Amino acid sequence: MTLAADISRYLDHLTVERGAAANTVSSYRRDLERYRRYLDRRGISALDAVAEEDIREFLVELRRGDADAGFAPLADSSIARTLVATRRFHKFAVDEGIVATDVAHDVRPPRAARRLPKSLPVDEVLAILDAAGADDHPRGLRDRALLEFLYSCGARISEATSLDIDDLDLDDMRAVRLRGKGGKERLVPLGGPAVDALEAYLVRGRPALVSRATPALFLNARGGRLSRQSAWQVLVTAAERAGLDKAVSPHTLRHSFATHLLDGGADVRVVQELLGHASVTTTQVYTLVTVNTMREVYAVAHPRAR
Structure with a gap:
């Protein structure tokens, strides 16, 4: 045949x-x-x-x-x-007996090329942050606080939108408690610009947005919890205002956070801990990194830590 x-x-x-x-x-x-x-x-x-x-x-x-x-x-x-x-x-x-030997049996598909995360240069990230919430409108204050927060701690967008006010400590610790995949919690330091933006939003922005009792930190225009889609649009709008002609996403800020820390000399284990990337095989290594060590490395390495 x-x-x-x-x-x-x-x-x-x-x-x-x-x-x-x-x-x-x-x-x-x-x-x-x-x-x-x-x-x-x-x-x-x-x-x-x-x-x-x-x-x-x-x-x-x-x-x-x-x-x-x-x-x-x-x-x-x-x-x-x-x-x-x-x-x-x-x-x-x-x-079916058409041939005697399966010559394709040992042929395997090519291993997919590993895609490197895309990040932005520091000046482009700063341009986006400056373009976010340019006015003193409640939503403007929220947008600036949201993007400063995402870049300051490398949070996933789902972690940011699920935050409650009680997860923040802007006074003593200047840190946030994030709940990552699998419900695992981690404490991540916040830089000075992020703390300032969050405080401005909590004092002058959120009270004007809230319409009912809710613990949610980031609110939408109706007073409910901000959705991931809406948070994504906040970033896209800020990037357009900043004149960036490239596609950006909340994960872009997360990758930029990690890249800029490593470029600044941060130990990769600290960055993994900050990102919440601990796995079963590496958990013991990450537990050796204390919160104080993370804060010290963060303060030295992150371009907007102070």
Whole structure:
């Protein structure tokens, strides 16, 4: 049988015997047709002529693209998906007795490239902070306090919007208690500009926004707890006012926080503790870092600690 016929038989198997969804079958058809055209260019017209090296070279071609064949390089996720279709097709061929050996069995998808977190230079972060809450309006005070807070302590946006007033200590400790993933709590120092912005918001901004009894720190215009989507928009608006022509998100401030601390000489273990990235295997290391040590390192390394 030809490759095209074998592929057609496999797709029928997916549809009739496996009950695969139409979109799944369509995706497999597209990926396997690309595989068939690749093998055709290599002069391979039958499955029993395919070797493991042919499949590995197929992955290389998917990654670099082929102008002559008319397709661009694929992302790692798309390459992995195409390989899944190819591997399952070869397994089906063995199960059905079309070929004797599964030459795709040991071929694994490429490891996804590790994406480095995107951060902003210090001057761009400061421009965003200066552009936030330019007026003395209650929402302006809130916006400035929110963004100063996010950059000052590297909090996740969900941690910020879930904060209650009682989680802050702006007098003695100048710190905030954050509840991270899995309910794990951590105490993180706050820099001077963040403390000032929070105090201004608590005195002149929040009382004008609150409409009912609520412990929430950051409030929306109706007096309820600020949502993550609204907090995200606060940052986007401030970035636009600052004239930044790049996409930013609350996680951008979190990554900037970590990057600027490391650039300033902070120990990576302290930064991980501040970010709440402790895992099962590294918890014992992080417990050796005391709150006082974190505060000392933070005061020296963070550009807006004082």
